[in-house]
Amino acid sequence: xxxxxxxxxxxxxxxxxxxxxxxxxxxxxxxxxxxxxxxxxxxxxxxxxxxxxxxxxxxxxxxxxxxxxxxxxxxxxxxxxxxxxxxxxxxxxxxxxxxxxxxxxxxxxxxxxxxxxxxxxxxxxxxxxxxxxxxxxxxxxxxxxxxxxxxxxxxxxxxxxxxxxxxxxxxxxxxxxxxxxxxxxxxxxxxxxxxxxxxxxxxxxxxxxxxxxxxxxxxxxxxxxxxxxxxxxxxxxxxxxxxxxxxxxxxxxxxxxxxxxxxxxxxxxxxxxxxxxxxxxxxxxxxxxxxxxxxxxxxxxxxxxxxxxxxxxxxxxxxxxxxxxxxxxxxxxxxxxxxxxxxxxxxxxxxxxxxxxxxxxxxxxxxxxxxxxxxxxxxxxxxxxxxxxxxxxxxxxxxxxxxxxxxxxxxxxxxxxxxxxxxxx
Numbered sequence: 001x002x003x004x005x006x007x008x009x010x011x012x013x014x015x016x017x018x019x020x021x022x023x024x025x026x027x028x029x030x031x032x033x034x035x036x037x038x039x040x041x042x043x044x045x046x047x048x049x050x051x052x053x054x055x056x057x058x059x060x061x062x063x064x065x066x067x068x069x070x071x072x073x074x075x076x077x078x079x080x081x082x083x084x085x086x087x088x089x090x091x092x093x094x095x096x097x098x099x100x101x102x103x104x105x106x107x108x109x110x111x112x113x114x115x116x117x118x119x120x121x122x123x124x125x126x127x128x129x130x131x132x133x134x135x136x137x138x139x140x141x142x143x144x145x146x147x148x149x150x151x152x153x154x155x156x157x158x159x160x161x162x163x164x165x166x167x168x169x170x171x172x173x174x175x176x177x178x179x180x181x182x183x184x185x186x187x188x189x190x191x192x193x194x195x196x197x198x199x200x201x202x203x204x205x206x207x208x209x210x211x212x213x214x215x216x217x218x219x220x221x222x223x224x225x226x227x228x229x230x231x232x233x234x235x236x237x238x239x240x241x242x243x244x245x246x247x248x249x250x251x252x253x254x255x256x257x258x259x260x261x262x263x264x265x266x267x268x269x270x271x272x273x274x275x276x277x278x279x280x281x282x283x284x285x286x287x288x289x290x291x292x293x294x295x296x297x298x299x300x301x302x303x304x305x306x307x308x309x310x311x312x313x314x315x316x317x318x319x320x321x322x323x324x325x326x327x328x329x330x331x332x333x334x335x336x337x338x339x340x341x342x343x344x345x346x347x348x349x350x351x352x353x354x355x356x357x358x359x360x361x362x363x364x365x366x367x368x369x370x371x372x373x374x375x376x377x378x379x380x381x382x383x384x385x386x387x388x389x390x391x392x393x394x395x396x397x398x399x400x401x402x403x404x405x406x407x408x409x410x411x412x413x414x415x416x417x418x419x420x421x422x423x424x425x
Contacts, residue, residue: 178236
């Protein structure tokens with residue numbers, strides 16, 4: 001606590017004000033003032049928004065604990081967090097869209113200003129172009145079908161609308177769906193630690209959250225593309241998992257693994273079954289915690305070895321036994337080893353898609369198998385094999401183990417009481 005107090009005392013007034021706003025919003029949501037919140041027409045509250053808000057706040061704390069340069073990145077992360085809190089509690093579609101796009105600004109700044117990579121500007125352009133052009137159809141559709149005003153997420157329908165992709169494209173790019181995913185590996189590889197963690201933990205989940213909110217308003221119009229999205233989701237999971245196996249950059253590998261897992265999320269949401277929606281929410285939360293911790297571990301390894309090339313990392317179990325143990329734990333969680341709730345979410349996804357024909361079911365099982373394969377191959381390659389004696393062996397700072405433990409605790413708690421957690425949805 002004294003160390004954390006001294007850390008926050010160094011931040012400027014704007015950062016402290018932003019943090020105070022975040023804490024105040026949290027108290028409103030957590031201490032039963034939901035009637036006050038729901039009395040405003042622009043905001044509403046349910047268990048989906050509450051779970052995303054809690055994930056946002058947990059991720060914010062973990063990122064600030066994990067950061068090696070908190071003073072410069074705190075304002076950006078605070079702005080992202082505050083914007084996400086409004087976005088996840090917005091009932092008005094135009095307000096949601098504004099916050100959905102506003103979060104791009106601090107994300108772009110943290111990649112282009114805080115990263116030391118020479119290709120950071122290219123990554124920023126990829127991020128900007130994909131998200132802006134993907135979101136323009138959503139804005140046009142919202143304005144056109146609401147007579148240039150707005151409509152609430154809840155209990156709204158858009159009848160006689162034959163182009164549901166207009167509303168879904170922005171969310172499919174943000175997740176991202178296969179074919180629209182090229183910006184994500186680029187942004188992850190060039191982003192600093194804080195940028196990678198916030199992307200993996202929260203920003204990708206905006207796409208899934210938006211899909212869950214907007215699909216009920218499309219009614220029967222969504223059925224015309226339902227099976228298309230399911231097929232692309234599970235096929236994309238296979239292709240990106242195979243791409244993970246051939247990756248040499250460990251950070252790019254984890255980025256592509258996010259695309260694979262989000263493909264399963266798209267398929268689960270598109271099933272339109274309650275168990276599919278619940279499994280998608282569970283997988284988004286599980287992926288947010290496990291993927292964030294993996295990016296943190298990769299950054300630690302980079303700081304120790306000054307390389308992200310998998311071919312350099314050999315026999316890490318001898319050189320860095322503590323880090324290797326944590327890497328094994330989070331890779332096991334990432335490939336849904338029991339009893340993690342990642343495994344439970346994948347089992348529920350299979351159940352939600354059990355109505356598919358035999359060919360699609362085979363593809364689904366292959367997708368789940370390949371998402372586990374690259375994690376096993378990665379661990380085998382970097383922890384064993386021939387030792388490279390030229391790698392430095394000095395111990396990493398002790399604060400990293402606090403951050404890793406705090407990543408693991410929510411996963412363990414939810415894994416032990418998954419049935420109670422799922423009753424909320």
